[in-house]
Amino acid sequence: MSVSKGIDPRGPRVGASITAVLLAAVVLLGASTAGLWLLTFIMLSFLLGTLRGAEGSWQGMLFKKFVRPRLGPPGEMEDRRPPRFAQGIGLFVTAVGVILGFFGVLPAVPIAAAVAFVAAALNAVVGLCLGCEMYLLLRRTGLVRA
Amino acid sequence: MLGQVIALVVLVLGTAALGVWWSARQGAVRAPRETSAGIDWSSAGIALAERVTFVQFSAEVCAACRSTSRVLGGLTGSSSGVGHRELLVDDHLDLVRSLGVQRTPTVLVVDGGGREVARMSGVVSDTQARQALNRVPTPAVAEADEGQS
Numbered sequence: 001m002s003v004s005k006g007i008d009p010r011g012p013r014v015g016a017s018i019t020a021v022l023l024a025a026v027v028l029l030g031a032s033t034a035g036l037w038l039l040t041f042i043m044l045s046f047l048l049g050t051l052r053g054a055e056g057s058w059q060g061m062l063f064k065k066f067v068r069p070r071l072g073p074p075g076e077m078e079d080r081r082p083p084r085f086a087q088g089i090g091l092f093v094t095a096v097g098v099i100l101g102f103f104g105v106l107p108a109v110p111i112a113a114a115v116a117f118v119a120a121a122l123n124a125v126v127g128l129c130l131g132c133e134m135y136l137l138l139r140r141t142g143l144v145r146a
Numbered sequence: 147m148l149g150q151v152i153a154l155v156v157l158v159l160g161t162a163a164l165g166v167w168w169s170a171r172q173g174a175v176r177a178p179r180e181t182s183a184g185i186d187w188s189s190a191g192i193a194l195a196e197r198v199t200f201v202q203f204s205a206e207v208c209a210a211c212r213s214t215s216r217v218l219g220g221l222t223g224s225s226s227g228v229g230h231r232e233l234l235v236d237d238h239l240d241l242v243r244s245l246g247v248q249r250t251p252t253v254l255v256v257d258g259g260g261r262e263v264a265r266m267s268g269v270v271s272d273t274q275a276r277q278a279l280n281r282v283p284t285p286a287v288a289e290a291d292e293g294q295s
Contacts, residue, residue, distance in 0.1 A: 009209070027157060030150040078209055085207035110153070118161050126165045131207030132250050132268070136235050140243065146236040 006077030007055045012086070014067055015059030017124035019045070019090070019116075026113035031106035039101065039109050042116075043094035049087030053080045057087065086123065086130040090116055172268035173214075175278045178254075179246050179265065187260050190241055194260060195222075195229025198282045200275070201254040202232045203242060208250040210269035217272050218253065221279070227258075228279065257282050 022042050029035030049057035055064070097112020122128035138144035187194055192201060200218045204211035211232075218230040235242050235250060245254065248267070255264040255278045264281045266274060 024154055024158075027154045028147075028150050030147075030153075079206075079212065082207045082209040110150070114153075114157050117157060118164065121158075121161050122165050122168065126169050128165075128168060129209045131205065132210045135205045135207045136203075136242065136248065136250050139235060139239065140248075 007053070007080045007083070008063075008068060008074045009076070009078035010071065010074060011060055011063045011068070012054040012078075012083035013124050013127065014063045015049075015054055015057060016086075016120045018059045018062070020120040020124055023113045023117040023120060027110045027117065030110050032109075033106075035109045035113070036098065036101040036106065039094055039113055040098050042113075043091065043098050046087050046091035046094055050084065050091050054083035054087055055080060082129055082131040085135065086119070089130050089134060090119065093119075168268075172210075173266050173270035173274040174268075175255075175264050175266055175274055175281065177264065178262040184260055185241075185245070185262075187256070190238065192231050192233070193229075194256060194258060195227055197227030197258050198263075198279060199229040199231060199256045200278075201256055202230065203235050203238070203247050203250055203252045203254075204232050205235050205250045211251040214251045214253065214270045217270055217275055221272065221275050225279070253278075255279075255281060 019042065022038065026035045026039050026042070029038060045057055045059065049060070054060050093112055093116045097108050097116075100108035100112075119128065119130060123130070135144070139146070187201075192199075200222070202211070202214060202218060204215065215230075215232055222228045222230045233241070235247070241247075245262075250267075251270070252265060252267040253270055254262050255266070257263050264278050266278060
């Protein structure tokens with residue numbers, strides 16, 4: 001992975017707000033097949049964001065095409081690794097819900113969506129950075145290696 | 147459907163409350179954590195500044211670490227005897243465990259004698275960093291305290 005000069009920090013936050021709305025819709029759909037399919041779509045979006053970075057997800061593309069041209073240049077650029085890490089956490093949480101859902105445990109779908117919603121909404125509104133909160137805990141418990 | 151709507155309302159309210167609580171904690175100057183033995187900073191490869199050192203624990207995936215680093219770096223330039231050392235948690239996991247560091251950035255405010263006098267976690271503002279500096283006694287008072295103990 002190349003370390004580029006950075007990305008517009010507003011991109012991941014706009015992306016997180018789109019994702020939060022979709023996750024809220026999953027909560028509204030409840031323990032249903034429709035909810036499971038929507039969560040699967042969100043999980044695949046997180047997969048794309050984990051592989052390509054938040055700026056490479058479809059939410060990142062929407063930001064680049066429709067939002068960024070209407071904004072001034074950002075005050076500063078941001079490292080792409082923190083948002084990418086957050087995409088990975090989102091992938092993990094939604095994947096747990098999707099896998100349990102496909103095994104017939106449908107209540108896991110809105111629960112996983114609710115957990116991911118908290119993180120996505122806080123990221124969008126107050127700038128919560130999952131890499132800041134969780135990376136060290138994962139390192140300390142040995143779940144993640146450098 | 148009503149059940150799901152209620153669930154979503156509770157979720158949104160809970161998230162909002164969490165957001166307010168989380169934001170208020172960012173960079174707040176807290177009391178030092180009690181450590182039984184003193185920390186051997188030099189063996190960890192950390193040279194302390196004369197009066198006070200901000201020891202910052204950071205990670206590559208931590209966006210808030212960058213801005214905190216800039217704030218503290220700026221402060222060391224403008225105050226004498228004040229240092230800033232930034233450590234990657236990956237390189238200092240033992241230190242992280244013994245100091246009870248849970249998240250990044252965590253900043254320990256360490257006096258010239260190597261004692262932790264305050265700590266902050268989350269993104270640190272310039273005002274908060276100066277507030278933390280004020281927790282450190284002036285050099286003359288610190289020496290008098292050492293004479294008594």
